[in-house]
Amino acid sequence: MKPTDEKNPEYFHKVVDCQYACPAHTPVPEYIRLVAAGKYTEAYMINWESNVFPGILGRTCDRPCEPACRRGRIEEEPVAICRLKRVAADNKHDVRSLMPRVPFEKNGKRIALIGGGPASLTVARDLAPLGYEIHLYDEQDAGGGMMRTQIPSFRLPLEVLNEEVDYVLDMGIHTQFKTYVSSLQEILDKNYDVVFVGTGAPRGRDLVIPGRKEGAVNIHIGVDWLTSVAFEHTNKIGKKVIVLGGGNTAMDCCRTSRRLGGEEVKVVVRSPFKEMKASPWEKEDALHEDILIMDNHVPKKFVIENGRLIGMTFDKVHPVINEKGKRELVPTGEPEVFIEADDVLVAIGLENSFPWIEKETGIEFDNWGMPVVDAVTFQSSNPKVFFGGDAAFGPKNVITAVAHGHQAAISINLYCEEKTLTERPAPFTNLVSQKMGIHEWSYDSDVVNDLRFAVPHADKKASLSDRKMEVELGFDIQTAIKEAHRCLNCDVQTVFEKDKCIECDACMDICPTACITFTMNGDEEDLRTRLKAPSLNLSQDLYISGTLPTSRVMVKDEDVCLHCGLCAERCPTSAWDMQQFLYKVTKAC
Amino acid sequence: MTYIRSKFRHPGLPKNELGYTTQEYEGAISTLCAGCGHDSISGSIIQACYELSIAPHRIAKLSGIGCSSKTPTYFLGNSHGFNSVHGRMPSVATGANMANRDLVYMGVSGDGDTASIGMGQFVHVIRRNLNMVYIVMNNGCYGLTKGQDSATADEGSKSKKGVANPFQPIDLAGLALELGATFVAQSFSGDKEQLIPLIKAAIDHPGFAFINVISPCVTFNNNPGSTKSYDYVREHMEATGTTDFVPEKREITTSYEKGSGTDIQMHDGTYIRLEKLAATRDPFDRLGAINALQNSRNHNEILTGLLYVEPKTSDLHEIIQTSDRPLNSLRQDELCPGTLALADINQDYR
Ligand SMILES: Cc1cc2nc3c(=O)[nH]c(=O)nc-3n(C[C@H](O)[C@H](O)[C@H](O)COP(=O)(O)OP(=O)(O)OC[C@H]3O[C@@H](n4cnc5c(N)ncnc54)[C@H](O)[C@@H]3O)c2cc1C
Ligand SMILES: Cc1ncc(C[n+]2csc(CCOP(=O)(O)OP(=O)(O)O)c2C)c(N)n1
Ligand code: SF4
Ligand code: SF4
Ligand code: SF4
Ligand SMILES: [Mg+2]
Numbered sequence: 019m020k021p022t023d024e025k026n027p028e029y030f031h032k033v034v035d036c037q038y039a040c041p042a043h044t045p046v047p048e049y050i051r052l053v054a055a056g057k058y059t060e061a062y063m064i065n066w067e068s069n070v071f072p073g074i075l076g077r078t079c080d081r082p083c084e085p086a087c088r089r090g091r092i093e094e095e096p097v098a099i100c101r102l103k104r105v106a107a108d109n110k111h112d113v114r115s116l117m118p119r120v121p122f123e124k125n126g127k128r129i130a131l132i133g134g135g136p137a138s139l140t141v142a143r144d145l146a147p148l149g150y151e152i153h154l155y156d157e158q159d160a161g162g163g164m165m166r167t168q169i170p171s172f173r174l175p176l177e178v179l180n181e182e183v184d185y186v187l188d189m190g191i192h193t194q195f196k197t198y199v200s201s202l203q204e205i206l207d208k209n210y211d212v213v214f215v216g217t218g219a220p221r222g223r224d225l226v227i228p229g230r231k232e233g234a235v236n237i238h239i240g241v242d243w244l245t246s247v248a249f250e251h252t253n254k255i256g257k258k259v260i261v262l263g264g265g266n267t268a269m270d271c272c273r274t275s276r277r278l279g280g281e282e283v284k285v286v287v288r289s290p291f292k293e294m295k296a297s298p299w300e301k302e303d304a305l306h307e308d309i310l311i312m313d314n315h316v317p318k319k320f321v322i323e324n325g326r327l328i329g330m331t332f333d334k335v336h337p338v339i340n341e342k343g344k345r346e347l348v349p350t351g352e353p354e355v356f357i358e359a360d361d362v363l364v365a366i367g368l369e370n371s372f373p374w375i376e377k378e379t380g381i382e383f384d385n386w387g388m389p390v391v392d393a394v395t396f397q398s399s400n401p402k403v404f405f406g407g408d409a410a411f412g413p414k415n416v417i418t419a420v421a422h423g424h425q426a427a428i429s430i431n432l433y434c435e436e437k438t439l440t441e442r443p444a445p446f447t448n449l450v451s452q453k454m455g456i457h458e459w460s461y462d463s464d465v466v467n468d469l470r471f472a473v474p475h476a477d478k479k480a481s482l483s484d485r486k487m488e489v490e491l492g493f494d495i496q497t498a499i500k501e502a503h504r505c506l507n508c509d510v511q512t513v514f515e516k517d518k519c520i521e522c523d524a525c526m527d528i529c530p531t532a533c534i535t536f537t538m539n540g541d542e543e544d545l546r547t548r549l550k551a552p553s554l555n556l557s558q559d560l561y562i563s564g565t566l567p568t569s570r571v572m573v574k575d576e577d578v579c580l581h582c583g584l585c586a587e588r589c590p591t592s593a594w595d596m597q598q599f600l601y602k603v604t605k606a607c
Numbered sequence: 608m609t610y611i612r613s614k615f616r617h618p619g620l621p622k623n624e625l626g627y628t629t630q631e632y633e634g635a636i637s638t639l640c641a642g643c644g645h646d647s648i649s650g651s652i653i654q655a656c657y658e659l660s661i662a663p664h665r666i667a668k669l670s671g672i673g674c675s676s677k678t679p680t681y682f683l684g685n686s687h688g689f690n691s692v693h694g695r696m697p698s699v700a701t702g703a704n705m706a707n708r709d710l711v712y713m714g715v716s717g718d719g720d721t722a723s724i725g726m727g728q729f730v731h732v733i734r735r736n737l738n739m740v741y742i743v744m745n746n747g748c749y750g751l752t753k754g755q756d757s758a759t760a761d762e763g764s765k766s767k768k769g770v771a772n773p774f775q776p777i778d779l780a781g782l783a784l785e786l787g788a789t790f791v792a793q794s795f796s797g798d799k800e801q802l803i804p805l806i807k808a809a810i811d812h813p814g815f816a817f818i819n820v821i822s823p824c825v826t827f828n829n830n831p832g833s834t835k836s837y838d839y840v841r842e843h844m845e846a847t848g849t850t851d852f853v854p855e856k857r858e859i860t861t862s863y864e865k866g867s868g869t870d871i872q873m874h875d876g877t878y879i880r881l882e883k884l885a886a887t888r889d890p891f892d893r894l895g896a897i898n899a900l901q902n903s904r905n906h907n908e909i910l911t912g913l914l915y916v917e918p919k920t921s922d923l924h925e926i927i928q929t930s931d932r933p934l935n936s937l938r939q940d941e942l943c944p945g946t947l948a949l950a951d952i953n954q955d956y957r
Contacts, residue, residue, distance in 0.1 A: 092615050465613035520837045521797060522642040522825065527650040531617045551617040568841060580613050590642025590825045 019542055021564045021571075024513065027447045030599040032559060033576050034509045036099055039086035041421035043445075043603045044068040046083060046099055047509045051461065053102050054502035056495075061106035063116050068603070069420050070140050070186070071165075073178040076104025077490065078169055080297065080415040088508050091555070092531070092578055095470040097505045098493075105498040107178070113185075118147035118607055120189045125149030127434045130210040132156075132199050135163020136416045137407025138216035139186045140423025144606040145430060146189035153210070154191050157198035159249065161187055163218055163407075165416060167245040168267070170274050171486040202375045202403070212402055212430045215375075215389075216419070219408040223367040225262060229320025233327035233362070237320065240271045240365030247274055247485070256360020259283045260330055262317060263365035264294035269301065271363040272309045277485040284310045284357060286317070286330075288347060290337050303489065306475075307482060316347070318354060320362065329358040368413040379403070388412065395439040396426040404430060427606040443604035452510055452596045456587070459596055461507050463583040465530075471501045507581045511599045514572055516563040518593035521570070525585035525594055526550065531578045534585060539571045549575055612636040624660035632657045634684040638677070644796035644822030644837075645675050645744045649682040651799050652713065652742075655806035656683060666711045667703055671696040671725060674751045675717035675744035675822070683713070694725025697732035700739050701923075707933040708924050711810055712739035719749040722758035722777045733786040736814040738922040740806070743779055743817075744796070746824035747835035754827025765832030778904065780914060783817045784897050789917040790816035791896065792850075793910060795840050796823065800849075801911060807852040808879045808913065814920040821909060845903055847888050847912030853878040873918050890916050 022029060032038050036046040045064055052061035065072035079100050087096030127150050131138040134156035142152050160166060161183045165174065187193060199205060205213055222239035224230075230237060236256070240263065246252040259280040261272040264287035275283045285304065287294055291313040294301065305311065315332035322328065332355045335347040370388060375381055380400040382390040389398050391405045398405055406426040407419035429439045452459045474491045481487045493501060526534045532551035539545070545560060546553040553560070555577045563572040586594040620628040632653045637646050656666065663685035670676035672693035679688050687710070691699040700714050721729050721743050732741070747760040756764075759779060760772045783791045790812040794802045802820065809816035821840050823829050829836045834843075853870075871879040871890060889895055896915040903910040930937065 092618065464611045465615060467614055520642065520825075520829075521841075522644065522823070522837060523647040523650065523797060523799070524642045527646050528612070528637070530613045530615060532620065533617075552619040552621065554619060567838075578615075578617055580615060582613055584612060588637075588641045588646075590640065 019539060019545060019560065019562045021516075022559075022561050027445050027601060029559065030449070030511050031445075031601045033511060033579075034599070034601070035086045035088050036083035036097075037509070037601065040068075040083045041418045042069045042424065043601065044083075045509070045600060045602065047505055047507050048600065049106060050097065050099070050102055050502050050505040051507070053105055054462070054499050056499075058106045058109035059111045059113060059116070062110040062113055065103055065106060066113065066117070066185075067605070069417060070143050070423075071136060071182045071416065071420065072103050073107035073182050074165055074174060075417060076100060076102075076107050077174050077178070078165070079103070079417050082417070088506055088578070089504060092506075092580065093469065098470055098473070098501050101473050101490075101493055102498060102502055104492050105495070108492055109495070117185060120146050121149045123149065124151050127151065127211045128153065128209070129430065130155065130205050130208070130213045132202075132205065132213065132215050133163060133217035133407070133409065134158065134161035134193070134195070135216055135218050135407055135419060136165060137218075137409070137419035137423045137426070138163070138214060139183065140420045141214050141216070141406065141427045141430065142189065142191050143186045144424060144427035146186075146191060147607045148431060150434075152191045153194065154187075155194045155197045155199050155205070157196065159195055161193065161195070163216070167248050168241060168270065170244065170247070170270050172273070172277065172481060172489050173270075175486070175488050200374050202379045202381070206379060206402070210402075211434055212404065214426060214430065215398075215403060215405045215409050216407045216423070217372075217409045219368040219370045219413040221369045221371045222267075222364065223369055225317060225364050225366060227317060227319050229322050229327070232322040232325065233320040236327040236359075236361045238361065238363050240267045240363045241368065243363055244270060244274060247278070252278070254279045257281045258358050258360045259363065260357055260359040260361075261285045261363045261365055263287060263367070264289055264296060264313075265365065265367070266296050266300055267368070268363075268365040269296045269304050271365045272304055273307055274485065275361075275363065276307050276309065276482055280361075282310075284312055286312045286315045286332060286357065288314070288316050288335070290314055293337075307478065312357075314347070315355060321356065327359065327362065329356055330362060331356050368408075370409060370412060394425070394442070395429045396422060397429060397433075397439060401433070424603065424605050428604075431606040446600070446602040446604055448600040449511070449513070449597045450600075452583075452598055453586075453592075459510075459583050461510050461596075461598065462503065463507070463510075463581070463596070465506065465580050465582050466500075466503045468500055468504055470504065471497050509599050509601075510581050510583070510596050512561075512574065512579060512581070512585060513595050513597045514561065514563050514574070515593050515595070516566060516572070518591045519563070519566055519572065520591055520593075521566055521568055522590060524588040524590065528584045528588040530582065530584065531580055533574050533576070533579045535573045535575075536566070536568075536570045537573060538569070539565065545573055546575075549573060551575070553577065610636060623657055625662060627657065627660075627663075629653055629657045631663060631685060632683055634679070634681040637681040639674055639681075640826045642825040643674065643750075644746065644824070645678050646681065647796040647799065648742065648744055648802070648820055648822055649678045651802045651806055653682045654799070655803050655810065658803070659807055659810060661711060661810070665709070666713055668713045668715065669696050669700045669703065670715040671717070671720035672751070673717035673720045673749070674824070675715060675746075676720055677751075678744070679713075679715055694720050694723070694728060696720070696725065697728035697737070697741075701732060701735070701737055704737055704739060704923070705929070706935045708738070708929070709933050712737075713810075714739050714741045716741065716743050717750070718743060718745040718747060718757045718759040718779070722779060726758075730782070730786055733783055733788045733815055733817070735923045736787075736789055736920060736926065738814055738924070739816070740809045741815065741817045742806070743819050744822040745779065745819055745835070746822050746828055747833070748824055748828045750824045750827060754824065761834040764834040765830065767827050767830045769832070771832075778900065780817070780819045781897065781900050783819075784893055784900070784915055788817050788915075789814040789920040791915045792816075792818045792913045793820075794818060795821045795844055795909070795911060797837060797841070798844070798911070801846065804850045804852040804879075805913060808850070808873075808916075811852070811873055811875070811877055812916070812918075812920075813874045814917070814922045840909060843907055843909050845908040845910050847899070847910060847914065850879065850913050871916060871918055874920075879913065879916065890914075
């Protein structure tokens with residue numbers, strides 16, 4: 019293999035597993051260290067710069083970082099990255115003064131944002147400080163998009179949502195709420211320099227089976243129902259509730275039902291339990307609230323008696339692997355199952371829908387009805403119109419919408435400055451030695467053995483009787499600090515300088531997790547078979563030095579490095595050094 | 608020094624026949640200087656014992672005084688250990704071995720501990736062919752007492768202060784051959800590929816197995832002009848051949864070019880395989896080994912590898928015909944036949 023090119027910022031970035039996995043590339047270990055040091059405001063701002071909604075995300079993020087976290091490869095569970103973000107948000111001091119100021123003098127460019135969800139708000143946050151005049155349109159009464167209409171208050175209190183939405187809207191954004199945009203052309207006609215579409219994936223899929231029409235009064239589309247609960251148009255539901263679907267919407271529907279009078283709430287889902295789309299922790303929370311999850315049931319019909327819905331029938335299926343190796347749901351042949359219900363919530367998926375975008379606007383759609391959008395620049399086939407969030411590539415999550423927003427803002431800024439959109443700014447990086455003394459580092463290099471700490475929950479009875487009461491209480495400071503210490507500081511890189519190495523093997527001998535091997539070079543496949551410990555995780559890179567005097571090379575498998583610094587401490591010549599790598603995605607502002 | 612080494616290990620570490628990973632063979636975190644050759648030898652001992660699947664409680668580690676003699680703390684933390692007086696490791700090993708012949712005795716010493724203060728004990732333990740492994744971590748100086756020249760420092764070799772050593776060195780491997788040691792090897796701390804199989808073979812050897820391991824002292828004797836520095840040893844190392852230890856008790860069927868290798872069958876049916884053995888070298892030829900050693904010294908080369916082995920040999924227990932059962936498991940009435948038996952014996956002399 020060729021020696022590793024440390025100048026390529028993506029090499030060390032990839033070693034920081036959590037940051038690499040985060041769509042917005044939040045510098046996770048940096049803020050975790052700040053939390054451990056009690057510097058909540060600073061920790062908050064690191065987050066805010068990357069993801070705009072630390073308080074919201076610290077409660078609701080889909081947390082793609084956690085399955086990626088190195089700690090999960092070393093012991094049982096990853097660091098509670100997401101909940102530590104919440105600790106920063108809950109304990110911060112004034113942050114407004116640390117946010118960029120919006121210039122009084124505008125730059126003369128006007129931008130329209132359609133939809134007020136996280137994608138649009140991120141564009142606003144990045145462009146307002148540059149002097150853009152921003153107009154935001156949303157059909158709802160307030161900003162936040164689905165964070166407001168869909169995510170229930172028991173997971174995300176209104177104050178937290180309002181605070182972070184307001185940080186953005188207070189940057190002089192011209193908001194036009196309760197304004198449904200029924201024609202893109204009309205907006206374009208207002209001579210905006212750029213239009214950004216952040217309208218999400220607003221339509222809940224319906225289930226058209228016998229009885230649907232007759233039972234309509236008691237059959238609700240999950241997302242619409244959640245919106246109506248959020249805006250307090252709906253405040254009760256029947257005692258017996260069936261929720262159809264196995265995703266996160268289904269989980270929010272069933273848990274909300276429990277709070278609006280649902281006593282026997284059943285989630286009925288086609289697929290097996292472990293294949294359900296909902297996050298494992300959401301399923302756990304639902305089960306904890308006495309919600310029954312019935313898997314392998316396919317809905318057959320709504321049963322109506324005397325003009326009223328009384329329940330549903332289902333066919334039982336089981337998963338079978340067919341000849342093509344694909345898993346199929348095959349009827350078990352058992353008699354159909356009848357489940358009683360006063361109300362049914364249909365939560366079987368979200369769809370994009372753009373009835374308001376006219377052909378003449380020049381926006382092309384693909385065969386699936388999705389706009390044709392560039393995955394890097396977020397520009398559509400009308401150069402003036404950009405897309406982001408769920409509207410661009412279908413339903414994802416808040417942090418993805420934010421990441422899109424940042425990139426779209428860069429494009430919009432480049433576009434307005436008449437620059438090439440594909441010439442993206444390079445990330446900001448910095449690599450600094452952490453050496454303080456022979457055996458002293460400026461980061462906490464020792465590795466604690468604690469297993470993941472659980473976040474305490476509010477009393478079940480109390481929280482089920484109050485839809486707005488937050489279930490998760492967040493870590494107390496003591497626990498937060500302990501949890502923060504579980505982080506392995508993956509951004510503190512082991513940097514190897516070949517010319518200093520005397521090949522004494524000290525690093526190889528001391529490394530607790532057998533990461534380092536000195537051996538003859540070879541191609542990657544071959545090298546991986548010759549390392550000190552099995553090297554099976556191909557998604558993790560090998561760090562390779564140039565050829566050493568004995569004609570061997572140093573090979574470090576990054577997979578389970580603890581970033582404990584012992585290799586550098588045992589190195590007599592400082593050929594190894596621990597250097598903190600900061601990687602920041604460059605934003606428009 | 609960070610005195611904490613995480614307890615986390617690579618989750619995919621392979622297990623040996625006993626179901627142990629190398630972790631069960633580790634010791635406390637080393638307090639030697641960073642980069643000390645001795646730590647590498649500790650690493651090789653850990654690996655060798657792990658690969659041989661020896662239950663840690665079947666091993667006794669013995670040492671004298673010196674940085675080298677401190678190392679048993681840093682390996683085999685689940686084994687027995689005795690850190691004795693300077694140069695007196697062999698007599699403690701002899702006592703222990705006499706009392707319990709069932710353990711593996713792993714003696715660790717330094718060049719000072721062996722070639723100076725311990726010389727008398729060293730030569731006698733060789734003479735007696737005590738069944739043990741005797742590793743000298745040879746750095747040409749007294750590391751622990753700040754790097755004075757030791758008796759193995761080569762004539763002309765420069766100390767850290769630039770002073771050349773005026774005396775002839777003692778060649779420990781040569782001495783061991785001379786005194787009739789039944790297993791003599793030489794190696795380098797920085798060459799685990801060679802050292803690990805040598806340690807395995809030494810453990811398997813039924814008599815006294817001596818390995819002289821050049822092990823640079825990074826702090827006091829790794830300077831230019833020293834003949835025990837990493838650079839010097841690497842440049843002047845000459846291997847007798849590649850050694851491999853084949854613990855399986857079966858015929859070796861793997862093919863390698865005829866004439867390029869020799870298999871040495873050990874007492875218990877295991878093999879030491881010497882590949883690419885220099886054409887002129889015969890591992891059963893003591894005189895040849897002495898010559899080869901002298902020759903390479905004349906050429907300023909350090910001859911490494913297995914120099915000599917006498918696979919079927921009688922150790923001290925066989926020579927003095929002790930009981931098969933370890934002494935420590937004999938009851939007092941078995942050990943002491945009583946006054947009547949004594950009276951009988953005395954009667955014979957009347
Ligand atoms: C029940 C549910 C729970 C969820 N929970 C989580 C969670 O816990 N964590 C997570 O990360 N993600 C969650 N999501 C997903 C997440 O909410 C979305 O991925 C995210 O909000 C998408 O952001 P966006 O900016 O693309 O658009 P949205 O947040 O969808 O915002 C779009 C806005 O545009 C408005 N709009 C649409 N069309 C028009 C129009 N023509 N004119 C004017 N306004 C319009 C809509 O009313 C809406 O306010 C959940 C989704 C659902 C349905
Ligand atoms: C009886 C006695 N005499 C002298 C000493 C002082 N002393 C301690 S270590 C040592 C030399 C050790 O040299 P070596 O065996 O080569 O070990 P190294 O530290 O080089 O590994 C000496 C002379 C002692 N501890 N005990
Ligand atoms: S251990 Fe810390 S830095 Fe490493 S992946 Fe997990 S959270 Fe990120
Ligand atoms: S920091 Fe060094 S010693 Fe520690 S686990 Fe990583 S490679 Fe091994
Ligand atoms: S003084 Fe020399 S022999 Fe002793 S620990 Fe340091 S490097 Fe090793
Ligand atoms: Mg010494």
